[in-house]
Structure formats: structure tokens, C-alpha cells
Amino acid sequence: MTEPTTVPQGMSPSTLAKHVIDRHPDVSAKEPEGNRIELIVPAERVRDVVGMISELVPDALPESLFGVDLGNDRYEVMYFFWSHSNLMLCQLRVTLEGASPEVDSVWDIFPGMEWHERETHEMFGIGFKGNPDLRLLLLPDELDGKYPLRKSFKTDRSRLAESGLAETRPTSKESETSG
Amino acid sequence: MSGNILDEAVEVWFGPQHVSAHGWATKLTIVGDFIVECDPNAGYFHRSAEKCLEFRDFRQGALIMERLCMLEAFLAEYPYVKAVEKIAALEVPERAKVMRTIMMEASRIHSLQFWWGQFAAELGLFAMLLWPWVDREYFLDSFEELTGSRHAVSYNTPGGVKYDFTEKSVKMLLRALDRIEYRIPTFRDMILKSPTFKLRTRNVGTFTAEQGLKWGLSGPNIKACGIPMDLRKDDPDPDLAYNMCDWEVPTTQSEEHPGGSDAYDRMVQRFREIETSISIIRQLLPQVPEGPIVDPKARAKTNRLPAGEAYGRVEGTRGITTLWLKTADKAQTPYRAKIRGPCFSSYYSLKHLVPGSTFADFIVIFGSLDPYPGWWDR
Numbered sequence: 290m291t292e293p294t295t296v297p298q299g300m301s302p303s304t305l306a307k308h309v310i311d312r313h314p315d316v317s318a319k320e321p322e323g324n325r326i327e328l329i330v331p332a333e334r335v336r337d338v339v340g341m342i343s344e345l346v347p348d349a350l351p352e353s354l355f356g357v358d359l360g361n362d363r364y365e366v367m368y369f370f371w372s373h374s375n376l377m378l379c380q381l382r383v384t385l386e387g388a389s390p391e392v393d394s395v396w397d398i399f400p401g402m403e404w405h406e407r408e409t410h411e412m413f414g415i416g417f418k419g420n421p422d423l424r425l426l427l428l429p430d431e432l433d434g435k436y437p438l439r440k441s442f443k444t445d446r447s448r449l450a451e452s453g454l455a456e457t458r459p460t461s462k463e464s465e466t467s468g
Numbered sequence: 469m470s471g472n473i474l475d476e477a478v479e480v481w482f483g484p485q486h487v488s489a490h491g492w493a494t495k496l497t498i499v500g501d502f503i504v505e506c507d508p509n510a511g512y513f514h515r516s517a518e519k520c521l522e523f524r525d526f527r528q529g530a531l532i533m534e535r536l537c538m539l540e541a542f543l544a545e546y547p548y549v550k551a552v553e554k555i556a557a558l559e560v561p562e563r564a565k566v567m568r569t570i571m572m573e574a575s576r577i578h579s580l581q582f583w584w585g586q587f588a589a590e591l592g593l594f595a596m597l598l599w600p601w602v603d604r605e606y607f608l609d610s611f612e613e614l615t616g617s618r619h620a621v622s623y624n625t626p627g628g629v630k631y632d633f634t635e636k637s638v639k640m641l642l643r644a645l646d647r648i649e650y651r652i653p654t655f656r657d658m659i660l661k662s663p664t665f666k667l668r669t670r671n672v673g674t675f676t677a678e679q680g681l682k683w684g685l686s687g688p689n690i691k692a693c694g695i696p697m698d699l700r701k702d703d704p705d706p707d708l709a710y711n712m713c714d715w716e717v718p719t720t721q722s723e724e725h726p727g728g729s730d731a732y733d734r735m736v737q738r739f740r741e742i743e744t745s746i747s748i749i750r751q752l753l754p755q756v757p758e759g760p761i762v763d764p765k766a767r768a769k770t771n772r773l774p775a776g777e778a779y780g781r782v783e784g785t786r787g788i789t790t791l792w793l794k795t796a797d798k799a800q801t802p803y804r805a806k807i808r809g810p811c812f813s814s815y816y817s818l819k820h821l822v823p824g825s826t827f828a829d830f831i832v833i834f835g836s837l838d839p840y841p842g843w844w845d846r
Contacts, residue, residue, distance in 0.1 A: 348678075348695075351682070351684045357794060371788065401683045401813055401816065402684075404510075404812065425511070426511060437516065438519060
């Protein structure tokens, strides 16, 4: 562990936002709500901002990372960090576009994010550049590349064949006629 | 003599058919008796809970949440309920706040009782398996009296709770508390002073608080390192009643590993958790105020929610449990719901924690983190 040279004492949500925006003016912050701060981060700045959080908030806990499908090939990736010593919840919001969106991985800064990235990759098809292990985590092999949490993935029975999963049971009416 | 030690390595699948591996499997690479690589596998229980939530209305969603971890059902459904309450701007009545807190703590005791019985059995102390589970039955009986169900309790609902305390249900809860209070000191002495138990758990699965935080560990696993990280105190929820009683966050200062913890410390920590929860329930039970148990507008307001985002969090038995909810305007179902189960991180951390230990210690390390497959597979 490398100790940061100056550890700011009692980092408040607004001070953290100020530190980040001073160094990276293209990041913007929403008004803090109590102990919670939300930063809107351009995709190419993610590693810089997460690195700063790791440096300024030494006890940051990588709480969550997940994707949201906004439709029309637009995606959001959210990062949540919780700090016990500062009682602060920090949320990063990254917007991505395109059929195969990609963002830099932060798993080497926060190893706890490794599996969250793996899950977001298999569920949304969002790539994480630099993550060496993006194998399927929760899904069966048949659903590789189908990205079930995208809104375009329909779960009605008419598309079961496409998913590669087991056939539906015949309805009672069909079984009557066939039997 | 071969030059590379890995030439002699053997790959072993631990689970899913192993007795202790109920629904998970981990690939271990072993040289001699030592594990050199650990690759935890998830997905054996995956039932796409997040996708399911997108197809259930805002009162049904909590029922899916509690099925992720039946042992702490009262706690598991809370983040969802909390997120819905935030978006719908519901006001939880005072009576419901206290009742919720009491039942959540009862659920925590029940879950911890289950865990340490099982952990002892995993170490080979099979006599210890059923003793805490007998005490646990008393809690299950009181849950049944209150909600009609032993496990799928479905108690919290947006705006309050579903079932009111009756004289009999409170009496049964008190009986469960009396029983466990009487038995815990004996059990604690039996297991923590047992030389066998000490030999199996001391200096096994040691990590420091810094490492644990980077891996995403929370709850008793971090509190066992001496850090009082607990959302009940850190992020006080106005819809719960933890501020109505006097309690301290239980922590364990490891004598052998200052600033860190081993499997033994985590066991000590979980006994402290049980005692804290008993004390909270004892203090809250006489303070239950009179009044309604659910916001009268809850039903009308949760049929369709306005557009919004909310983050519901609770300190679960195993750590920080959260649900992030996004709704579209006038929607009857969530647009996106993301569940953060605490065990997702604890299971992942095996990858870093296990290499270097012996094969026999693997199950001790795994069990000491109190993992529950429902939380990582969802």
C-alpha cells in the first residue's frame, strides 16, 4: 500500500467534489444530499477519478458497480463508494454510447470491483478495458453474448429458442390434441 | 526433478457436490497440501432476480428480495422497501418503525445462530450443529405466529409493515430471547475455549482491514478487524428506530493480528453481534408506540411511481446490503433494480485470501466469512 503524502482529515462530500473538479474540470457534481455526493464523469476520466478517490479517501469501500440500459444504445455505469471514517457515499455516473460500449477497468485500484465488472459485462455487454478476466460469472454458456439485462432482450416465450434454453412445456390444449 | 513447481499441481473442484458446498463450486489448484490458486465460481443459483424485479409491481418486489436470503428475510426485503418509500415519498408510522427494527434484529440473531451451527459442523464439530438450531426454532415459531410463515415472512411493505404485534407473538419472541440469553454463555465457552476449535481457526484466513475494504468486505468481517463500520450507526435510517436505544457497535480487537482478523476473531465477533441484537430488542420492546402500522396512502401511492432514482441500504447480517432502484414516470414496475449482496464480495475475496493456505483450511476460511450463495447468485 502506498500512503498518500497528505491525507486530508474529515473529507466532506463537497470537499471531495471540489478536489476532483479542480484537477479534472470536465467532471461535474450534483448538489450534495446529506452525506451523499454524485459526480458525473466522462468515460475517459473514470480511472483518474477512481484513483483520486482511492488516494483522498483511504478507507473507501467499493460498494457497487452496475449498468443501466437507457435505450437507443445508451448506457449508464454507476460506481458507489462508501467511506466509514468520513460517513460519505460517493456515486459516479458514467454515460456510454454505441452498440458495444467500453470503459476503462478499475479492478487494479479496487480489486472488489473485478466481479462487478465481470457481471456488468455479461449482463449488458459493456466492455471493461484492462480487466483480464471477463468470463461469464452468473450466466450459463447458452446466454453468452445475449446480454439479458439489456432492454432489447425480450423474455417472452416466443424468443426462448433464441436464448438456447429448454423448450416450453406444451400447453394443456396442445397436449390434448396430440394425445 | 522438474524445474517448475506448478508441473506437479493438481486441479480440484471443491463443490458443488461437497456436503459443505451447497450451491457453489470453487476450482482449487493444489501443490502438495497447499493451495496456490483459487478460482471461485458463481451462478449455480442464478435466477435472474434483477430481471424478475422489472416484471413485478412495487409491492411484489419485496417478496423476491426476501427469497435471496431466507435466513435474514426481514433484512433482505428492507432495501427494496426503503427505495420504494423514498421515490413514493411515503411516511412510515412510528409504530411500524419500531416493529421493523425489532423484527430485523430478531432475524439477525436467527441468521447468526444458523451460521455458527453450520460453521462448527463444517469444522467437524457435528454436535454443535443442532444445538443453536434448536434455539433458532423458537425464533421461527415467533415469526410464524406474527406473519404466518417461518421463512418467507413478507413482513415489510412500502409504507410500514403488514402484520401487527399480538400479545402472543411478543410473548413468543420474549421466550426465544430468554432461551438464547440463557444458552449463549455456555455455547460461547464451549466453542471458543475448545482447543480443537482454536487450533482449526487461529491464524487461518488472516487479512487486514485495508485489504478487506479494498476487496469490498463489510459487516462482521470488517468489524472483527476492529473497525466499527456499521450502517445502523453510520448512516442512520429515519425509518428505523436504532436511535431509540442505547448501544455500541460491537467490534473485536484481535490480540494476535492487530488491525486484522482471523477465523477465530470473526467467530468472537459474531457472538458479540448476537448480544448487541438481543440488547436492542430488549430495549425497544417496551417502547413500541400505539398507532397505525402502515401509511394509509401507501397502497394508492405505490400503484404507479413517479420517475426517480433511490438507493436503499441496510446493515445486513453479513454486511452492507443495498438496492438501487430506477423508475420511469407512472410506471407500475421498476425500470432497473440492482441488488448488492454482501456475500458477492466475501465470495470474491476467497480468490485473494485462500492461496497459500492448506487444503484443509479452505473450508474454515470460506465458512468464517459467513457466505450465503443467494446473495452472490441472485
